[in-house]
Amino acid sequence: MDELTAEVVVAGAGPTGLMLANELALAGVDVQVLERMHERTGLSKALNLQPRTAEILDLRGLLGRAEDRSFATVADGHFAVIPVSYTGWDTRHPYQLGIPQAEVEAALEERLAEQGVRVRHGHELTSFSQDPTGVTITAGDVRIRAAYLVGCDGGRSAVRKALRLPFEGIEGRGHGVSADVLFDSPPQGAPTEWRSMGNMVTSQSPGKFVGVIPLGEPNLYRVSFGDRLHRPQNLRAEVTEEEVRAAVEERFGPEAKIAKIRWASRFSDDSRLAAKYRVDRVFLAGDAAHIHFPAGGQGLNLGIQDAMNLGWKLAAELRNQAPPALLDTYESERREVAKQVLDNIAAQNALVPLTPDQLALRALFRDLTALPEVQHHLSGMISGLNIKYSAPAGAHPAQGSRLPDFALGDGHASDVFHKGKFVLLTKEPTPPPHAEVVVAEVPELPWPDLTKILVRPDGYVASTTGSTKGWLV
Ligand SMILES: Cc1cc2nc3c(=O)[nH]c(=O)nc-3n(C[C@H](O)[C@H](O)[C@H](O)COP(=O)(O)OP(=O)(O)OC[C@H]3O[C@@H](n4cnc5c(N)ncnc54)[C@H](O)[C@@H]3O)c2cc1C
Structure with missing residues (x-):
C-alpha cells in the first residue's frame, strides 16, 4: 500500500472534479485527484456550456480551449423546449457553446497536467474516515492522508453514501435515452448544424419526446427520446437497437437509415439534492450533491460552478486566510442555486403536456415567453446569469x-x-x-x-x- 499525503483529495475526475482540482492547483494547494476509470471513454452526456460557465472559464483563461474543441454556437437556450434568448443579458457570451462533455473534460485535464497535477486513473475511492485533524482515504493500492476530501464522484457518489446523507427529492415516473446515431445521410427535415433550440425536440404523443442535435460530424446526431410517464423496471437495462430505431422512425419516418449507434445510455427523471454539502472535512460537489432530468442543459454547468465556488474558499482556509464562516458559505450559496435549478426542472416537467388542459397551459406559457421580460427571466435561470449570492x-x-x-x-x-x-x-x-x-x-x-x-x-x-x-x- 502506497502512503501519500495531500492537502485536498478530489474523488472523481468528471467536469466538477477537474475544475475543482484546477482551482486548487492554481492556488498552490497540494491536490490529489482519484478517478475510478482506467481511461476516459470519450463519450459525452452533456453537450453544452451555458453563458455563465463560459464566463467562469474566461475568468481563468480557459474559454479559448473550450472554443477550440466546440462544434457549435447556439443562439438561444430553452425552457421546457421553448427557445429563450440570452440577448437581454449583459454578457460577452450570450449563447450556448456546443461542446461534448468529453472535450470539456479533456481541456480541463490538459490544463491540470500543465499545472503539474496528474489524475490517478484506475483509483476508486472505496473508503475513508475523518477525525478532527484530517481525512484518511483508501483507493486501490493507495492510502492518502489529507486535510479535506471532496466527493465529485457523480450521482451514485460513494462519498455521499458513506456520509449517510439523505438524498432528498422527487422520484420521477419516466425515463429518457440519449444515443449518438450515425445515419447514412441526414434524416429528412433534420438540421445539419446546431444553431438554435427551435424545432430540436418534438412530441408526437402525450408525455413522449424525441430530440435531435447534429454533432458537427457529417450524419452524426444526438438522438434523445423518452417517456415522462413510464420507465423500464431496470433503469440500468441496456438500450436496445429497436428502441433507438423506433424513436428515429417516430421522428423521421421509416426512410431514415441508421448506419451505426455509437453509444446509448438511459437516464431517469429523478430529482434529488443532498441534505448537506459538508460534513466536517468532507464536501460534495456536482452530481454527487444534486441530480435531475437534463432539461435545459444545466447539470454539468452547475457542477463546474460548484467547483469554482469551493476552490478558492478551501485554498483560503488552508492558508489560514479565511474568516471562520467562509467555508460554510459554499453550502449556503451553492445548495440554494441547486435548489432553484431543481425547481426550474420541476416546472419544465410540469409543462410537458399530458392532458388537453395541460396542452392549453403550455400554449399559453409559450405565448408568454414572447414577452422580453419573460425571456429574460427564463434565460437568466437556465444560463446561470441570474445568480446573485446573499448580501x-x-x-x-x-x-x-x-x-x-x-x-x-x-x-x-x-x-x-x-x-x-x-x-x-x-x-x-x-x-x-x-x-x-x-x-x-x-x-x-x-x-x-x-x-x-x-x-x-x-x-x-x-x-x-x-x-x-x-x-x-
Ligand atoms: C443523458 C444526459 C444528458 C445530459 N446533458 C447535459 C447537458 O446537455 N448539459 C449539462 O449541463 N448537463 C447535462 N447532463 C448532466 C451532466 O452530464 C452531469 O451533470 C455532469 O456529468 C456532472 O459532472 P460531475 O463531474 O459532477 O459528475 P460525473 O460526470 O458523473 O463524474 C464523476 C466522476 O467520478 C468518477 N467516480 C465515481 N465514483 C468514484 C469513486 N468511488 N472513486 C473515484 N472516482 C469515482 C466517475 O468515473 C466519473 O468520472 C446530462 C446528463 C445526462 C444523463
Whole structure:
C-alpha cells in the first residue's frame, strides 16, 4: 500500500472534479485527484456550456480551449423546449457553446497536467474516515492522508453514501435515452448544424419526446427520446437497437437509415439534492450533491460552478486566510442555486403536456415567453446569469452580483482574474488591501455610483467599498 499525503483529495475526475482540482492547483494547494476509470471513454452526456460557465472559464483563461474543441454556437437556450434568448443579458457570451462533455473534460485535464497535477486513473475511492485533524482515504493500492476530501464522484457518489446523507427529492415516473446515431445521410427535415433550440425536440404523443442535435460530424446526431410517464423496471437495462430505431422512425419516418449507434445510455427523471454539502472535512460537489432530468442543459454547468465556488474558499482556509464562516458559505450559496435549478426542472416537467388542459397551459406559457421580460427571466435561470449570492439587508445592489465583463486596456476585466485571486477594481490609485488582492485601475465600473469594488476570485462582488472584511484575514 502506497502512503501519500495531500492537502485536498478530489474523488472523481468528471467536469466538477477537474475544475475543482484546477482551482486548487492554481492556488498552490497540494491536490490529489482519484478517478475510478482506467481511461476516459470519450463519450459525452452533456453537450453544452451555458453563458455563465463560459464566463467562469474566461475568468481563468480557459474559454479559448473550450472554443477550440466546440462544434457549435447556439443562439438561444430553452425552457421546457421553448427557445429563450440570452440577448437581454449583459454578457460577452450570450449563447450556448456546443461542446461534448468529453472535450470539456479533456481541456480541463490538459490544463491540470500543465499545472503539474496528474489524475490517478484506475483509483476508486472505496473508503475513508475523518477525525478532527484530517481525512484518511483508501483507493486501490493507495492510502492518502489529507486535510479535506471532496466527493465529485457523480450521482451514485460513494462519498455521499458513506456520509449517510439523505438524498432528498422527487422520484420521477419516466425515463429518457440519449444515443449518438450515425445515419447514412441526414434524416429528412433534420438540421445539419446546431444553431438554435427551435424545432430540436418534438412530441408526437402525450408525455413522449424525441430530440435531435447534429454533432458537427457529417450524419452524426444526438438522438434523445423518452417517456415522462413510464420507465423500464431496470433503469440500468441496456438500450436496445429497436428502441433507438423506433424513436428515429417516430421522428423521421421509416426512410431514415441508421448506419451505426455509437453509444446509448438511459437516464431517469429523478430529482434529488443532498441534505448537506459538508460534513466536517468532507464536501460534495456536482452530481454527487444534486441530480435531475437534463432539461435545459444545466447539470454539468452547475457542477463546474460548484467547483469554482469551493476552490478558492478551501485554498483560503488552508492558508489560514479565511474568516471562520467562509467555508460554510459554499453550502449556503451553492445548495440554494441547486435548489432553484431543481425547481426550474420541476416546472419544465410540469409543462410537458399530458392532458388537453395541460396542452392549453403550455400554449399559453409559450405565448408568454414572447414577452422580453419573460425571456429574460427564463434565460437568466437556465444560463446561470441570474445568480446573485446573499448580501446584508440594505447593501448596495452590486453586492453578491456577478461582475459583468467589460473592456479594459487591451483586453477585458476577466483577464485580471486569471490567477484566481480577489480583484480590487478601482477608479482611483489604491494600494492592495491584502496580499491576496490584485489591484486594477479602471476608468469606469459597471455600477457608475461606485468608486471601487472588491470582487471574489469566482467573479462575484464581495464588497462595494473595497474592504476585505469578512472575506480575508
Ligand atoms: C443523458 C444526459 C444528458 C445530459 N446533458 C447535459 C447537458 O446537455 N448539459 C449539462 O449541463 N448537463 C447535462 N447532463 C448532466 C451532466 O452530464 C452531469 O451533470 C455532469 O456529468 C456532472 O459532472 P460531475 O463531474 O459532477 O459528475 P460525473 O460526470 O458523473 O463524474 C464523476 C466522476 O467520478 C468518477 N467516480 C465515481 N465514483 C468514484 C469513486 N468511488 N472513486 C473515484 N472516482 C469515482 C466517475 O468515473 C466519473 O468520472 C446530462 C446528463 C445526462 C444523463
